[in-house]
Amino acid sequence: xxxxxxxxxxxxxxxxxxxxxxxxxxxxxxxxxxxxxxxxxxxxxxxxxxxxxxxxxxxxxxxxxxxxxxxxxxxxxxxxxxxxxxxxxxxxxxxxxxxxxxxxxxxxxxxxxxxxx
Amino acid sequence: xxxxxxxxxxxxxxxxxxxxxxxxxxxxxxxxxxxxxxxxxxxxxxxxxxxxxxxxxxxxxxxxxxxxxxxxxxxxxxxxxxxxxxxxxxxxxxxxxxxxxxxxxxxxxxxxxx
Numbered sequence: 001x002x003x004x005x006x007x008x009x010x011x012x013x014x015x016x017x018x019x020x021x022x023x024x025x026x027x028x029x030x031x032x033x034x035x036x037x038x039x040x041x042x043x044x045x046x047x048x049x050x051x052x053x054x055x056x057x058x059x060x061x062x063x064x065x066x067x068x069x070x071x072x073x074x075x076x077x078x079x080x081x082x083x084x085x086x087x088x089x090x091x092x093x094x095x096x097x098x099x100x101x102x103x104x105x106x107x108x109x110x111x112x113x114x115x116x117x
Numbered sequence: 118x119x120x121x122x123x124x125x126x127x128x129x130x131x132x133x134x135x136x137x138x139x140x141x142x143x144x145x146x147x148x149x150x151x152x153x154x155x156x157x158x159x160x161x162x163x164x165x166x167x168x169x170x171x172x173x174x175x176x177x178x179x180x181x182x183x184x185x186x187x188x189x190x191x192x193x194x195x196x197x198x199x200x201x202x203x204x205x206x207x208x209x210x211x212x213x214x215x216x217x218x219x220x221x222x223x224x225x226x227x228x229x230x231x
Contacts (some may be wrong), residue, residue, distance in 0.1 A: 004160070034219060043123070043210055043222030044161075089160070104151070105220060107160040 003027045006108035019077040023090030030092035038087045080115045123223025138196045140211030147213035150194035155208045201230045
C-alpha cells in the first residue's frame with residue numbers, strides 16, 4: 001500500500017516556465033514533508049521541507065505548498081531551468097511521533113522532470 | 118551542504134560472496150543512519166534504521182541475518198550482504214541524519230550478483 005503517491009512518473013516543461021510536481025499521501029499521521037532531487041548515479045539531495053503547521057514554504061525558486069485537508073502537497077519551481085532536470089522524490093514522516101530527533105521517511109516513486117531549453 | 122560518502126559505488130561478484138558497503142558522514146555526526154533498497158522505477162524502500170552503538174531496527178520482511186548492519190561510530194555505518202544471491206542484486210543507498218536535521222544521502226551502491 002503506497003502511503004506516499006506521486007502519480008505522474010514524468011513531466012516536461014519549457015525553460016522559464018513553472019514546473020509543478022504533485023504528491024498525495026494517505027497516512028494522517030504524517031506531519032513533516034520533504035522534497036529530494038536526484039540526478040542519475042547520485043544519491044537524493046535534500047531540496048525543501050514543510051511542517052504541517054504551515055501551508056507554504058519558499059526557498060528561492062522552489063516553493064512547497066501543503067493542503068492538509070486534501071492530503072496533498074506540491075513543489076513549484078519557477079522559473080524552471082535545464083539544470084532542474086532530475087527525478088524529484090516526495091517524502092513524509094510522522095515526525096511528532098518519532099522522538100529522539102531522528103525520523104524515518106516514506107518515499108513516493110518519484111517524478112522525472114525534464115526542462116526543455 | 119552535508120556530505121555522505123558511500124563506498125563502493127558498484128560491486129559485481131559471484132553468488133555466495135559476502136559484500137560490505139560503507140556509509141560515512143564526512144562533515145557531521147550522524148546520530149542515525151538508514152539503509153534503503155531501490156528497485157527500478159520504484160521508491161526507496163527502508164530496510165533498517167541504526168543508531169550509533171545499538172542494534173539496528175529492521176523493517177518487516179528484511180532478514181537481519183542476511184543484511185548485517187554495524188554502526189560503530191557517529192560517522193560510519195556498514196551494511197554487509199551475506200552470502201549474496203542474484204535476487205539480492207539491487208541499488209542500495211544509505212542516509213545519515215544529525216539531530217533534528219534532514220536525512221542526507223550517499224550516492225548509492227549498485228550490487229550485481231552473478
